[in-house]
Amino acid sequence: MSTSLLFSLCGIALFLLGLYVALTTSAMLRRILAINIMGNGVFMLFIASAYQRGEDGVLITDPVPHALVLTGIVVAVSATALALTLVCRLHELSSASHEGPE
Amino acid sequence: MMHLFDLLLILGLLSFATLSLTVRDVFTSIVLFISTGLIIALTWARLGAPDIAIAEAAIGAGLTGALLLAAWRRLQPAVTDQRTHCRNGSSSPTGADDERH
Amino acid sequence: MTAYLIGLVVLLLCTLLLGLVRVFSGPSRADRMLASQLFGTTGVAIIVLLALITDMNGLHDVALVMAVLAPITSVAFVHMAGDEQR
Amino acid sequence: MNATDANSAVPPLGRSLLAIALVGIGLVLGWALWHQANAQASLTATVMTELPNSGVTNPVTAVLLNFRAFDTMLELAVLLLVAVTAGMLGERRTAPAGERPAETVSVSPLLLSLTRDLTPVMILVSAYLLWVGAKEPGGAFQAGAVLASAGVLAHFSGRSWRSDHRDTSIRMLLVLGTGAFLISALAMLGVTGTYFDYPVAWAGIWILAIETAATLSIAVMLYVTFCAVMPGGDRP
Numbered sequence: 001m002s003t004s005l006l007f008s009l010c011g012i013a014l015f016l017l018g019l020y021v022a023l024t025t026s027a028m029l030r031r032i033l034a035i036n037i038m039g040n041g042v043f044m045l046f047i048a049s050a051y052q053r054g055e056d057g058v059l060i061t062d063p064v065p066h067a068l069v070l071t072g073i074v075v076a077v078s079a080t081a082l083a084l085t086l087v088c089r090l091h092e093l094s095s096a097s098h099e100g101p102e
Numbered sequence: 103m104m105h106l107f108d109l110l111l112i113l114g115l116l117s118f119a120t121l122s123l124t125v126r127d128v129f130t131s132i133v134l135f136i137s138t139g140l141i142i143a144l145t146w147a148r149l150g151a152p153d154i155a156i157a158e159a160a161i162g163a164g165l166t167g168a169l170l171l172a173a174w175r176r177l178q179p180a181v182t183d184q185r186t187h188c189r190n191g192s193s194s195p196t197g198a199d200d201e202r203h
Numbered sequence: 204m205t206a207y208l209i210g211l212v213v214l215l216l217c218t219l220l221l222g223l224v225r226v227f228s229g230p231s232r233a234d235r236m237l238a239s240q241l242f243g244t245t246g247v248a249i250i251v252l253l254a255l256i257t258d259m260n261g262l263h264d265v266a267l268v269m270a271v272l273a274p275i276t277s278v279a280f281v282h283m284a285g286d287e288q289r
Numbered sequence: 290m291n292a293t294d295a296n297s298a299v300p301p302l303g304r305s306l307l308a309i310a311l312v313g314i315g316l317v318l319g320w321a322l323w324h325q326a327n328a329q330a331s332l333t334a335t336v337m338t339e340l341p342n343s344g345v346t347n348p349v350t351a352v353l354l355n356f357r358a359f360d361t362m363l364e365l366a367v368l369l370l371v372a373v374t375a376g377m378l379g380e381r382r383t384a385p386a387g388e389r390p391a392e393t394v395s396v397s398p399l400l401l402s403l404t405r406d407l408t409p410v411m412i413l414v415s416a417y418l419l420w421v422g423a424k425e426p427g428g429a430f431q432a433g434a435v436l437a438s439a440g441v442l443a444h445f446s447g448r449s450w451r452s453d454h455r456d457t458s459i460r461m462l463l464v465l466g467t468g469a470f471l472i473s474a475l476a477m478l479g480v481t482g483t484y485f486d487y488p489v490a491w492a493g494i495w496i497l498a499i500e501t502a503a504t505l506s507i508a509v510m511l512y513v514t515f516c517a518v519m520p521g522g523d524r525p
Contacts, residue, residue: 003108005322007149010112012318014119016311021123023307024299029128029170029177033135037119040142043154051149052331059257061150063348064332067357069154070349071364074430074507077161077169078371081514084173085375088518091177103209110216117220121227129284133226133235136276140239140246141219143265147250152261152426153349155250156418159269160431163243164438165511167276168445169518175283176520261426264418268431271414272438274403278445281400 007048014041028087032080039076043069111148115141128177132170139166205256212252219245236280243273344492345423353428354496358485362470365503369467372510379517396447404446411439419504423493429500433507440512444519450512459509466506469499 018038022031046069050062118141122134139162146155222245225238247266254262299307336348336356343351353361415435422428440450473495474484481488487495 003149006108006112007145008322009319010115012315012322013116016315017116017119017123020308020311024304025123027128029173030123030131033131033170034123036135037123037138040138044142044145047146047149047151047154050151050331052333059150060331060333062331062333063336063352064357066151066153066349067352068360069151070157070353070428070430071360073154073157073161074434075364075367077165078368078511078514080166081169081511081518082371082375084169085378085514085517088173088176089378103206103213107209107213107216110213110220114216114220114223117223121223125227129232130226130235133239137223137226137239137242140242140269143269144246144249144253147253147262147265150257150259152259152265153347153428153431155262155265156268156426156431157434159265160272160434160438163269163272164275164434164441165515168279168441169515171276171279171283172515172518172520176518264421264426267414268418268435271407271410272435274407275438275442275445278400278403278442282445 004048004051007051008045011041011044011048014038014044017041028090029084032083032087035083036076036080039072043072108148111141111145115145128174132167132174135170136162136167139163208252208256212249212256215245215249215252219249232284233280236277240273240277243269243276247273342489342492344487344489344494344496347422347424347426347428349426350422350428350496350500354499355485355487355492358470358474361503362467362474365466365470365506368507368510369463372463372513375514375517400446404442404448407442408439411435411442415439415504415508419500420497422500423497429503430507432500432504434511436504436508437511437515440508441515444512444516449516459513462505462509463513464506466503466510469502469506473499 015038018034018036018041022034022038025031025034046065050065052060052062115138118134118138122131122138125131125134139158143155143158143162146152146158219242222238222241226235229235229238247270250262250266250269254260254266336352339356340346340348340351343355345351345354415432418427418435419429419432420427422432443449477486478484
């Protein structure tokens with residue numbers, strides 16, 4: 001079993017794990033973490049598919065998936081921060097309306 | 103021998119991710135998630151992608167941890183925060199600790 | 204020489220996985236956080252060894268960034284949870 | 290999916306059905322991967338033949354800044370959108386409170402000296418990553434993330450950067466990355482007739498200039514987004 005295939009399978013496992021937890025949990029923070037794990041599984045699939053050894057054993061990596069994943073990581077952390085902002089804001093608003101002068 | 107390293111790496115990655123998503127305490131979950139980011143950076147280094155490993159190390163070590171801990175602090179229902187006027191003891195809809203299993 | 208380095212890397216990875224026990228069962232939050240900081244240190248060592256094994260010079264930069272940015276998480280922890288008694 | 294409304298935990302039957310479905314998907318994906326393993330298409334050869342025309346020698350930077358520059362520009366636009374949205378959310382949070390109570394942030398001297406010693410190192414590492422990105426691993430995203438981490442550290446030690454996104458200089462920095470890409474695209478359209486087709490002689494220095502703008506912009510965007518998540522408003 002080659003290294004590329006091994007890490008590809010690991011990426012699929014991470015994706016499915018994240019998907020399962022994201023669909024079944026009820027805590028928002030954990031759902032955000034699960035979606036991040038899903039994204040990391042997809043990234044791992046990309047990078048593992050870019051990992052190839054040539055005939056003489058020298059490492060050849062495909063730069064295009066690397067560039068795509070680099071873009072994806074930065075967008076993922078940015079989206080995570082936005083989701084965290086929204087969750088915190090929702091939490092503060094709902095707790096204020098629970099306590100508020102009503 | 104390098105195969106053993108790969109297997110250990112994958113084992114660690116999957117166990118960290120699984121524990122991070124299933125453990126009850128949210129703080130432990132966050133700490134495990136930060137550690138998962140570190141192992142993922144190791145995996146990128148192993149797979150010959152140093153560009154992505156640098157990005158993952160920078161974001162995982164510098165930003166994600168701070169972001170998640172800040173959000174965890176803001177979602178705490180019990181800890182009194184002087185900066186906001188609301189102090190509630192009851193669990194809220196998006197509360198951090200109402201994980202059901 | 205390379206076999207020795209690979210053995211060292213496997214050993215370090217084993218210690219990293221053993222540290223999971225402390226994160227999982229640490230009585231206080233500071234214990235869990237410190238264990239994760241220890242993972243960071245071990246990770247830097249693993250990456251430097253990987254740079255030697257695979258002869259990839261770019262990995263030194265990964266170790267540099269990881270080492271420089273490691274304190275931020277613990278500073279954030281102290282800022283966010285340092286005033287608790289648990 | 291019935292699990293997406295926030296307050297309902299999924300019943301055990303639904304969970305097990307979901308788990309079975311996901312395992313099935315995993316088996317199908319693994320099977321597809323197994324049969325795909327020997328028939329991989331790779332763009333390595335294409336990139337490597339075009340690499341001398343790109344102005345840099347790091348293939349990833351060449352792909353990001355030259356061959357697929359449209360993607361990178363749109364990604365910076367996404368980051369800009371996120372930063373503005375998060376900045377507005379953070380502003381809305383602090384606005385109704387009226388006067389913010391003067392906080393007594395007690396910053397330990399240890400943290401202050403750590404910040405004083407570490408911030409120059411971080412800025413240096415960031416500049417190094419930006420400079421070395423043309424030849425070796427590194428580049429605008431990594432440098433921007435390191436610079437934003439320096440801002441996060443400064444924020445924790447009570448000396449936060451000016452992060453109000455209504456500030457003119459912050460606004461300039463926010464749009465700097467996307468703007469540099471747009472201007473470069475339009476200028477290249479005028480010079481060579483195609484959007485991101487740099488002249489070979491000038492490509493290296495041109496890419497470095499765009500990358501510098503993108504680094505500053507990414508750092509400020511990530512920092513503004515981070516400040517929106519921090520408890521207690523934009524400024525401590």
